[in-house]
Amino acid sequence: MLSNKDIARLRAETDGVQHVIHFNNAGSALPPNVVRDTVIDYWKQESLLGGYEIQAQRANELDETYYSLARLINAQKEEIAIVENATSAWNAAFQAIDWQEGDEIICNRPDYASNYLAYLHHPKKPKVKVIPTTASGDEDLEAFEKMINSRTKLVSITHIPTNSGHVAPAEQIGSICRSRNILFLLDACQSVGQYPVDVEKIKCDMLSATGRKYLRAPRGTGFLYVRKEILPQLTPYVVDLHSATWTGEQTYTIRTDARKFENWEGNRANQLGLKAAADYAHAIGLEAIWHRIQALALEVRKGFRQMPHVHCHDEGSLLAGIVSFTVSGHSAAQVQQYLLKEGINVSWNGTPNTYLDMTAKGLSEIVRVCVHYYNTEEEVSKLLELLQKLK
Structure with a gap:
């Protein structure tokens, strides 16, 4: 497991975290300084x-x-x-x-x-x-x-x-x-x-x-x-x-x-x-990375379950760090831009990216929050607070 000291060191070795909250790691993650x-x-x-x-x-x-x-x-x-x-x-x-x-x-x-x-x-x-x-x-x-x-x-x-x-x-x-x-x-x-x-x-x-x-x-x-x-x-x-x-x-x-x-x-x-x-x-160790990512993603999903207007669309008995969701009354692009203005990077994709899965779920688009080990619980909390306001 990665300790708080480990996370602090890894963040110190990634200059990008000082400028943005980056939850677009399934798109392109922030590179470490090395x-x-x-x-x-x-x-x-x-x-x-x-x-x-x-x-x-x-x-x-x-x-x-x-x-x-x-x-x-x-x-x-x-x-x-x-x-x-x-x-x-x-x-x-x-x-x-x-x-x-x-x-x-x-x-x-x-x-x-x-x-x-x-x-x-x-x-x-x-x-x-x-x-x-x-x-x-x-x-x-x-x-x-x-x-x-x-x-x-x-x-x-x-x-x-x-x-x-x-x-x-x-x-x-x-x-x-x-x-x-x-x-x-x-x-x-x-x-x-x-x-x-x-x-x-x-x-x-x-x-x-x-x-x-x-x-x-x-x-x-x-x-x-x-x-x-x-x-x-x-x-x-x-x-x-x-x-x-x-x-x-x-x-x-x-x-x-x-x-x-x-x-x-x-x-x-x-x-x-x-x-x-x-x-x-x-x-760092892939087992430690995997454990950290799962823990952060679980916090995101738990937070979404407390918001009736936010709908999580992940399925399966084992879940990774990509959290897919939609927000009632808002398009995926609107959600992305709203969070971007607040200094949070997320991404979205539509039916053509995974046609079979999206159509089976009755979805035309989803927003992605993709956590990584260098993200923090405080960053997750800020994300959830902002989405709570987006009603």
Whole structure:
């Protein structure tokens, strides 16, 4: 657990908390100072010495980014590819699968728009099945098992969605997929950095993640994990001189590690910022982070239950740090702007972000309060006081 002294230290290491109450961590979290300074320091050196030259000088440090990310999710560095965002990571894995006519995908109801659009857009037009939910809002695992058949090519699960604090039972789903020898792709965009993600426990074959959200890394960073046993089965949709070697007029070879999903060019300053963020989270401890986030989110939900005009829309037996709600008589954008004028950052999204889940709940939009460990109980109290006045 994080003590009050720990929280004070972490806030002292984040200059942004002196300027704003930031509850938009599922959008883009405030970076710790060490991440900011790491990026600026590298960029300054690049501007003085040259991009290729400073990359060569700091090659070992850059390479250690793969170790830092692997350690964070209990993987191996050869299973990590660094890309520019979670959608790029997810698509790199999805497009690398050998899709055939008649293949089927199983996903969950809160699946993210970019993922579902990829299913619809794929030229092979795989059939998409959606796991039904129980009365509590959890994925119905018994129904899920019955949905698997000989045509099931992929199980694609959004771990924590963009529109609520729901946490999918990834470990149980992973065990079922492994027992049935079905590929399992986990969208961990909102979970890496807040939930103690362990790819060995989850048993996912592929995992996509971003840097800017709960991991507190720079925008424009993300990574892909691919289990080493699965790597030979996946062929990158795009290759270049980094991911492949041109060996003859009509021949080439593709890398055998996860970096076959990377491009040659990349933002090296941001890469080191991503490393610094992963190391920072590891030093705090993901279990401690997860406990803190859940505790703060619980306080928000408790406060909402005391306000008849505020309606919380999170479902499931396990809830994370994204708290989704609406306020009677006010649009989501109006609520966001009201809080912004009071120095509080929140965000909102609408039906197109998670179409299946939003329509199933009868919602067209929600506001998100997304707490992080550096937020305080006093900040939560101020949020609740302001929303109490918004009648």
